[in-house]
Amino acid sequence: MASIKYDINTAVDQRYKHGFVTDIEADSIEPGLNEDIVRLISRKKNEPPFMLEWRLKAFRHWKTMQDPAWAHVRVEPINYQDIIYYSAPKSRDNGPKSLDEVDPKLLETYEKLGIPLHERAALAGVAVDAVFDSVSVATTFKDKLAEAGVIFCPFSDAVRDHPELIQQYLGSVVPYTDNFYAALNSAVFSDGSFVFIPKGVRCPMELSTYFRINARNTGQFERTLIIAEDNSHVSYLEGCTAPMRDENQLHAAVVELVALDNAKIKYSTVQNWYPGDENGRGGIYNFVTKRGDCRGVNSKISWTQVETGSAITWKYPSCVLRGDNSVGEFYSVALTNNYQQADTGTKMIHIGKNTRSTIISKGISAGHGQNSYRGLVKVLKGADGARNYTQCDSLLIGDKCGAHTFPYMEVTNPTAIVEHEASTSKISEDQLFYCLQRGISREDAVSLIVNGFCKAVFKELPMEFAVEAGRLMSVSLEGAVG
Amino acid sequence: MTTAAGSSEFYLAQFSAAENHLPGHDAPWATAWRRNALDRFRELGFPGHRDEDWKYTSVKALEKQPFDSVLEPSSHLALTDIERLIPAGVECIRIVFVNGHFSRVLSDTAAMPAGAEVSSLATKLRDEPAAVESLLENSPTVFRNGFGALNAAFMTDGIFIRLAPRTVLKQPIWLLFISGDQDRAITSQCRNVIVADTDSQATIVEHYSTTGGKATFTNSVTSITVNDNARVTHIKLQQENTTGFHFSEIDVTQNRDSFYHSHSVALGAALARTDIRVTLQAEGAECRLDGLYMGDGRQHVDHHTRIDHLKPHGKSTEYYKGVLNGNARAVFNGKVVVHERAQKTDSSQTNRNLLLSRNSEIDTKPELEIYADDVKCAHGATIGQLDDDAIFYLRSRGVDEALARNLLTFAFVDDVIRRIEIAPLRKQLEQTILNRLPAGTSLRGLVYNDA
Numbered sequence: 067m068a069s070i071k072y073d074i075n076t077a078v079d080q081r082y083k084h085g086f087v088t089d090i091e092a093d094s095i096e097p098g099l100n101e102d103i104v105r106l107i108s109r110k111k112n113e114p115p116f117m118l119e120w121r122l123k124a125f126r127h128w129k130t131m132q133d134p135a136w137a138h139v140r141v142e143p144i145n146y147q148d149i150i151y152y153s154a155p156k157s158r159d160n161g162p163k164s165l166d167e168v169d170p171k172l173l174e175t176y177e178k179l180g181i182p183l184h185e186r187a188a189l190a191g192v193a194v195d196a197v198f199d200s201v202s203v204a205t206t207f208k209d210k211l212a213e214a215g216v217i218f219c220p221f222s223d224a225v226r227d228h229p230e231l232i233q234q235y236l237g238s239v240v241p242y243t244d245n246f247y248a249a250l251n252s253a254v255f256s257d258g259s260f261v262f263i264p265k266g267v268r269c270p271m272e273l274s275t276y277f278r279i280n281a282r283n284t285g286q287f288e289r290t291l292i293i294a295e296d297n298s299h300v301s302y303l304e305g306c307t308a309p310m311r312d313e314n315q316l317h318a319a320v321v322e323l324v325a326l327d328n329a330k331i332k333y334s335t336v337q338n339w340y341p342g343d344e345n346g347r348g349g350i351y352n353f354v355t356k357r358g359d360c361r362g363v364n365s366k367i368s369w370t371q372v373e374t375g376s377a378i379t380w381k382y383p384s385c386v387l388r389g390d391n392s393v394g395e396f397y398s399v400a401l402t403n404n405y406q407q408a409d410t411g412t413k414m415i416h417i418g419k420n421t422r423s424t425i426i427s428k429g430i431s432a433g434h435g436q437n438s439y440r441g442l443v444k445v446l447k448g449a450d451g452a453r454n455y456t457q458c459d460s461l462l463i464g465d466k467c468g469a470h471t472f473p474y475m476e477v478t479n480p481t482a483i484v485e486h487e488a489s490t491s492k493i494s495e496d497q498l499f500y501c502l503q504r505g506i507s508r509e510d511a512v513s514l515i516v517n518g519f520c521k522a523v524f525k526e527l528p529m530e531f532a533v534e535a536g537r538l539m540s541v542s543l544e545g546a547v548g
Numbered sequence: 549m550t551t552a553a554g555s556s557e558f559y560l561a562q563f564s565a566a567e568n569h570l571p572g573h574d575a576p577w578a579t580a581w582r583r584n585a586l587d588r589f590r591e592l593g594f595p596g597h598r599d600e601d602w603k604y605t606s607v608k609a610l611e612k613q614p615f616d617s618v619l620e621p622s623s624h625l626a627l628t629d630i631e632r633l634i635p636a637g638v639e640c641i642r643i644v645f646v647n648g649h650f651s652r653v654l655s656d657t658a659a660m661p662a663g664a665e666v667s668s669l670a671t672k673l674r675d676e677p678a679a680v681e682s683l684l685e686n687s688p689t690v691f692r693n694g695f696g697a698l699n700a701a702f703m704t705d706g707i708f709i710r711l712a713p714r715t716v717l718k719q720p721i722w723l724l725f726i727s728g729d730q731d732r733a734i735t736s737q738c739r740n741v742i743v744a745d746t747d748s749q750a751t752i753v754e755h756y757s758t759t760g761g762k763a764t765f766t767n768s769v770t771s772i773t774v775n776d777n778a779r780v781t782h783i784k785l786q787q788e789n790t791t792g793f794h795f796s797e798i799d800v801t802q803n804r805d806s807f808y809h810s811h812s813v814a815l816g817a818a819l820a821r822t823d824i825r826v827t828l829q830a831e832g833a834e835c836r837l838d839g840l841y842m843g844d845g846r847q848h849v850d851h852h853t854r855i856d857h858l859k860p861h862g863k864s865t866e867y868y869k870g871v872l873n874g875n876a877r878a879v880f881n882g883k884v885v886v887h888e889r890a891q892k893t894d895s896s897q898t899n900r901n902l903l904l905s906r907n908s909e910i911d912t913k914p915e916l917e918i919y920a921d922d923v924k925c926a927h928g929a930t931i932g933q934l935d936d937d938a939i940f941y942l943r944s945r946g947v948d949e950a951l952a953r954n955l956l957t958f959a960f961v962d963d964v965i966r967r968i969e970i971a972p973l974r975k976q977l978e979q980t981i982l983n984r985l986p987a988g989t990s991l992r993g994l995v996y997n998d999a
Contacts, residue, residue, distance in 0.1 A: 136600070138917075447906075462921035465891070471916040475929060476604075480903040483932040490918050490925040 124242035124252030327362030346405025349377025360392035402435025585700030663715030728760030843876025
């Protein structure tokens with residue numbers, strides 16, 4: 067509890083603290099998108115021909131598609147020809163082998179972010195594959211992971227070093243035809259992380275990647291692929307912050323998870339992209355496709371997300387429960403303040419027998435924020451004994467915000483049990499009064515209550531993330547309280 | 549684009565021939581209103597699956613065959629045909645429509661009190677069109693989708709009810725809509741306008757039934773205005789036979805401290821869709837929406853409800869239950885919108901479904917859209933089957949499994965029926981449901997203790 071207590075006055079005074087631009091010469095290409103750009107990206111990354119073919123197929127399909135309009139968000143039209151689709155820090159050419167070789171300016175950036183890479187990595191035992199503007203520049207603990215047989219590397223390295231795995235699994239969970247943004251990502255993705263856990267291996271450490279957007283006008287198109295073979299286990303953390311700027315930036319990532327027999331994947335996210343200022347100017351568009359495939363029997367995929375950033379969040383981490391007895395979980399806290407908009411939720415597709423899923427979603431709206439939960443629970447004919455429990459709660463702070471729930475339930479099997487409940491409320495005067503009369507200030511009381519509201523989700527996060535998440539809530543609610 | 553025999557082109561082509569037979573054709577505003585509706589129908593057509601509101605309900609089967617409009621009243625039904633449809637023991641003001649036309653012979657309005665004006669909309673349009681002009685033109689449902697527009701263009705009749713201030717009806721008004729023909733597939737398009745003025749009270753039953761062997765297409769629109777302090781109980785019974793296509797839109801506007809209680813019981817038709825929209829446009833209004841749907845065979849039953857809370861201190865309670873057997877499919881979509889100024893809103897919504905067979909399907913979507921902070925809103929939805937423990941409990945007490953299952957199913961359903969205040973109707977619905985259950989005969993003894 068002590069870790070969650072945070073001096074909110076400091077928070078109220080501070081602006082978005084991760085807002086700065088590191089001055090590094092970036093190797094960017096002209097804005098715009100056509101087949102030549104796709105070829106150029108592929109060439110710059112020295113990709114094998116199969117990769118270019120796949121990108122081109124995705125690009126041709128993307129051209130036939132239209133921006134989705136069904137989400138409960140207001141999006142300024144995006145001109146996809148104004149975006150720079152590739153940018154890599156110049157220092158990449160020297161190929162840093164260890165932290166010492168990394169551009170000190172980059173390290174400084176991490177320092178400012180409060181992530182002393184070396185210290186943190188050593189203390190927490192976390193291997194950090196830091197993605198700085200689309201290309202990974204520092205990889206730690208690689209040797210230790212290699213010893214266990216775990217492959218954890220930038221996506222582009224995996225394309226070169228493990229093409230057979232990429233060919234087998236890329237697009238097998240999220241095909242390039244899946245949706246508009248997934249198709250765009252498939253055509254132009256710059257980099258990302260690749261994780262492969264071989265049979266019977268329990269990954270010896272938490273894996274974590276920090277995504278950053280740095281160069282101006284550079285859309286970030288990450289692609290993550292995690293494969294857990296039979297009887298393996300991995301916990302993956304993802305967190306992000308972004309510099310302050312005015313134009314809206316597009317972030318269209320794709321994450322694919324594959325869990326084979328008895329494998330377990332835990333994927334945690336703390337998302338804190340730049341949300342725009344208090345008047346709703348600027349901020350990141352976060353249009354992400356995340357999906358896990360429980361391909362094997364008894365497999366399990368668990369998503370945990372804390373979404374406090376981005377001007378617009380459009381994100382539905384999903385589970386396809388194909389294997390018998392497989393389990394899908396989704397724990398989410400989404401906070402919208404000022405003019406932020408979030409349309410987020412999950413899909414649980416029950417295909418195998420005795421598949422189970424749990425959805426816990428907590429939405430907090432403040433200021434003019436609009437927060438929507440959109441979820442699908444689908445039980446197919448063969449999914450005997452399928453079970454779902456969904457709970458989505460919304461908390462409203464202020465009378466200008468909105469909280470919405472759009473749950474879809476499609477059940478075609480008479481042995482399935484599907485339950486959904488949702489509630490919407492505000493912080494009650496009684497709760498506040500209780501805190502105030504015990505000498506807790508109004509701001510602290512709100513922070514306390516909000517953290518209590520989110521507890522069911524925070525407890526699913528790895529420890530250090532839970533602390534960070536608690537702080538993020540306080541910071542993100544600045545100005546909304548009182 | 550479509551070439552199906554009953555596609556929207558078919559109705560567009562029929563209009564010019566029908567126009568001069570439709571009520572109100574000699575009032576210019578009514579003609580303009582109908583033509584405008586027809587234009588809108590030309591734009592909208594019948595809804596397709598790309599339309600989010602019709603995602604789970606396809607009207608392709610309806611478009612496969614042409615349904616003729618019946619432009620003149622017919623008199624092929626006798627009083628005895630009517631009387632068996634209304635439960636014995638119900639004393640009511642009976643108003644009967646046959647194939648979309650008011651039937652004076654079959655109706656009985658003797659018990660109508662002085663404060664209630666009840667007339668056929670066709671008569672009203674003929675005799676004093678000016679009186680209904682604003683009611684029809686402002687009717688908010690008019691052109692929301694193809695069905696609403698089609699109804700406005702082809703509407704042949706309907707009921708017009710106005711309750712003067714402080715009028716309290718002791719007996720329910722029973723609106724019976726019968727359609728069907730021995731020789732051809734027909735469509736009935738009725739439009740009902742109900743206005744309950746300040747402090748008035750009434751119970752209105754909207755009852756749909758079919759006769760004859762051929763397919764029917766019912767497309768009705770009912771608009772209800774509940775003024776300050778008025779109370780309206782509205783029971784919609786849909787008991788068409790399985791050759792029926794039933795589409796119905798109910799639009800309710802509530803004023804200050806009014807109370808509206810809706811029951812929607814959908815037991816029949818091959819394809820049935822009911823849209824209920826309630827707008828709480830003044831402070832302190834309350835609505836209750838109860839519903840029951842049962843499907844068997846290849847039936848498809850869809851309910852869409854939407855409640856808009858526009859002003860503070862509103863209250864809404866929604867309770868829908870469904871039981872599906874055979875290859876039946878049900879859709880439930882309940883939406884509650886709490887607008888920015890509707891503080892202190894209290895809203896709850898429940899949808900429970902029982903799947904009894906391998907091939908049945910339910911698609912449910914309880915939605916909340918909230919733009920005010922000081923509100924209490926909750927919704928819940930469940931999909932499941934009979935509780936094994938409950939069945940075991942009954943079996944351990946000597947009730948065989950089939951009977952135990954039927955008893956639990958009946959109890960699940962009866963929970964909604966018990967909310968209806970007209971006792972003979974309650975009993976009749978219970979009988980209907982018992983008849984549908986395989987072990988219903990032996991169950992009757994358990995339920996009523998009179999076998």
